[in-house]
Amino acid sequence: MLRINRENLRNSHETPWLILDLVMLGILFVNLTWLIFDALYATDFVYGLLGTYFPAFLSAYDPVHNNFLLVDLVFIAIFFSEFCFRWVVAIVRKEHLRWYFFPFLHWYDIIGLIPTGPTRLFRFLRIFSILHRLHKFEIIDLNQTAVFRFFAFYYDVFVEELSDRIVVKVLSDAQKDISAGSPLLDDINAQVLAPRRPVITQWMAGVINNLGQSIQSEKHGEVIREHVRKSVGKAVRSNAQVSSLHYLPVIGKTIENTLEESVTDIVTTSLVNLLSDLDAERIDHFISVGMHDYTPTADALDKEVLNVVNECLELVKAHVAQQRWKSHLTEKESAIPTGKPEI
DSSP, X not given: OOOOOXXXXXXXXXXXXXXXXXXXXHHHHHHHHHHHHHHHHTSHHHHHHHHHHOHHXXXXXXXXXXXXXXXXXXXXXXXXXXXXXXXXXXXXXXXXXXXXXXXXXXXXXXXXXXXXXXXXXXXXXXXXXHHHHXXXXXXXXXXXXXXXXXXHHHHHXXXXXXXXXXXXXXXXXXXXXHTTOHHHHXXXXXXXXXXXXXXXXXXXXXXXXXXXXXXXXXXXXXXXXXXXXXXXXXXHHHOHHHHGGXXXXXXXXXXXXXXXXXXXXXXXXXXXXXXXXXXXXXHHHIIIIITTTOOOOOHHHHHHHHHHHHHXXXXXXXXXTSOHHHHHHHHHHHTSOTTOOOO
C-alpha cells in the first residue's frame, strides 16, 4: 500500500510543490476527461442520445464543441505557464548543469502541449513525473507497492532471459574460436603478450635483481647461502681430485675445508652478481634470441590449455543458463500460507 511519509515531506520542503502537483493533476484530469467526452460527443450515437434525453445540455455544449481548439488552448496555456515557472525555479536552484537542460529532461511536457490527438496522451506522463519526484525525496516508497513489485519482477525475468541468451551465444562463439587450436594461442602471443614484452621484461628484471639482493642480505639470504654451501660442499667432497687431498698428512683436511669454503663463496658471489646484473635489455635479448630456436613438443600442452578454457566456459554457460527467476518465484510461492491468495 502506498503511504506518505509526512516527516520526509516536511524535511524535504516539497509541500508547496506537492500542492502544485495535485492542482495540476486535477486540471490534467479535467482536461483528459473533457477530451474523452468531446471525442465521444462527436459520434452520432452519443450526439443522438444526448439530443433525445438532454436537449438542454446539447444546446449548451454545442458552442464548446465548435470551439474545441480554443478551449484546449486554455488548458495548454495553463500547462505552459506551469512549465515555464518550473523551468525558472530549476535555473534558480541550479538543479541541472546547464540552464537549457530542463526542457530536454521534461520533453514529454513539451510534446503534450502540441494540440493534436496523439500528442495529448503524453500529458499522462506527468503522473509518473510526480510519482518519481515524490519517490526521490522518499515521501512515498514505490518499492513497497504491489504494482511496482509486479512489473519489477517481470522486468527482471525479461532482462535475465535476454541477457542469458546473449551471454550463452557469445560464449559459444568464443568456444568455436578456441576450438581452432594453436592459432588462438599464436594470436594471444603476437597481439597481447608481444606488445607488453618490455613491461614484462622490466618486471622480471626487477624480481631477479631483488632476488640477488635478498641472497646478499645478511638477514634474508642466510637460508639460500646455507643451501648453496651444503650443495657446493657435497659436490666438492664428491670430486675425486679434491677427495685425494684428504690423504695428505696434517694439512690435507685443512686444504679441503679451505677449498670448500672458497668455492662456496665464489659460487654465491657469482650467483648474486648474475642476478644483480641482469637487466630488462638482457632478458629481452634472451627471450628473443636465446629461446628463438627452442621448439619443444607443446601440442599436448596447448591442447590441455584449450580444454581447460573450454571446460571453464562450459561451466560459465551452465551457470548463466540457470533460470534464477524460477527459483525466486518458487521460494516466493512456498512462503505464502496455504489457502491465502497472493496479492
